[in-house]
Amino acid sequence: MTDAEFVRAYDIVGADFTNAGRASTGIKETLKNMGLASALIRRVAIAAYEAEMNMVMYARRGTMTLHVTPNDVTIDVRDEGPGIPDITLAMQEGYSTATPEMREMGFGAGMGLPNIRRNTDEMVITSEVNQGTAIVMTVHVS
Amino acid sequence: MSGTAGTGMTSGAGGGTAGARSLAEVRAAVNGVALWCPDDAPAVTGVVAADLMSDVLVDARPGYVLVTGLVNVQVIRTAAIADLAAVVFARGKTVPADVVDLARQMNVPVFASHDSLFEAAGRLYAVFGGGPAGPGMRRQA
Numbered sequence: 147m148t149d150a151e152f153v154r155a156y157d158i159v160g161a162d163f164t165n166a167g168r169a170s171t172g173i174k175e176t177l178k179n180m181g182l183a184s185a186l187i188r189r190v191a192i193a194a195y196e197a198e199m200n201m202v203m204y205a206r207r208g209t210m211t212l213h214v215t216p217n218d219v220t221i222d223v224r225d226e227g228p229g230i231p232d233i234t235l236a237m238q239e240g241y242s243t244a245t246p247e248m249r250e251m252g253f254g255a256g257m258g259l260p261n262i263r264r265n266t267d268e269m270v271i272t273s274e275v276n277q278g279t280a281i282v283m284t285v286h287v288s
Numbered sequence: 289m290s291g292t293a294g295t296g297m298t299s300g301a302g303g304g305t306a307g308a309r310s311l312a313e314v315r316a317a318v319n320g321v322a323l324w325c326p327d328d329a330p331a332v333t334g335v336v337a338a339d340l341m342s343d344v345l346v347d348a349r350p351g352y353v354l355v356t357g358l359v360n361v362q363v364i365r366t367a368a369i370a371d372l373a374a375v376v377f378a379r380g381k382t383v384p385a386d387v388v389d390l391a392r393q394m395n396v397p398v399f400a401s402h403d404s405l406f407e408a409a410g411r412l413y414a415v416f417g418g419g420p421a422g423p424g425m426r427r428q429a
Binding site: 168 | 339340341342343345346350356358360361362363365366368369370371394
């Protein structure tokens, strides 16, 4: 890997369950091709996948932008959607506002945001009700 | 959704009394039919049984087999993201062609079993050294 920062953006479409997970799969493949350690790739992929599923379930649309430097892998997640009124509550394991339809897809267990935190070294979440949510998540390479 | 949805129970080979098993052993234990499996020799390091994919992402380790009653494409994407060895669809459910197609595309072996989720998990629990003298079924910290 060179010192230059690698950047790639992925568009996410709300309620598109058929393609949900494709962006995270793409991120995982990209990191594999860069030769990063498999354990690190798995952490990033799981965090990205949880964030992607959250956007598909709740937001109208969003983007995930992958940034890779020699030191860090960062994913910048931004969506247009309902926002999160109480982030502290949303970070609690098991808290969920998912609909039965979301649960039928196997998601909405209230583990998404906690699982992002578990798999990343840094996680900053900001949200504005009726505007959207942003999550910047970072995993250190070394 | 089954009554055991979201339990996220796991039985791994980390307890010291059970080693890795092959996909062929897993398939035989649950009387599974291979829907797509180009090679059943790869090692399986443990098992996770759940219908909630977020629980799978928390509990599974690389090389685990996922046993689930959920049948949709998100199961395959979850297995691929989490580096799982294979998926066993329990409860005799019909697995749609698009799910098998995605499994092939993402290189995730998939099996179908008529066992209930409880039965399949129980049989695999025994295969992986569970039971009174075994390492036990534990939720990974």
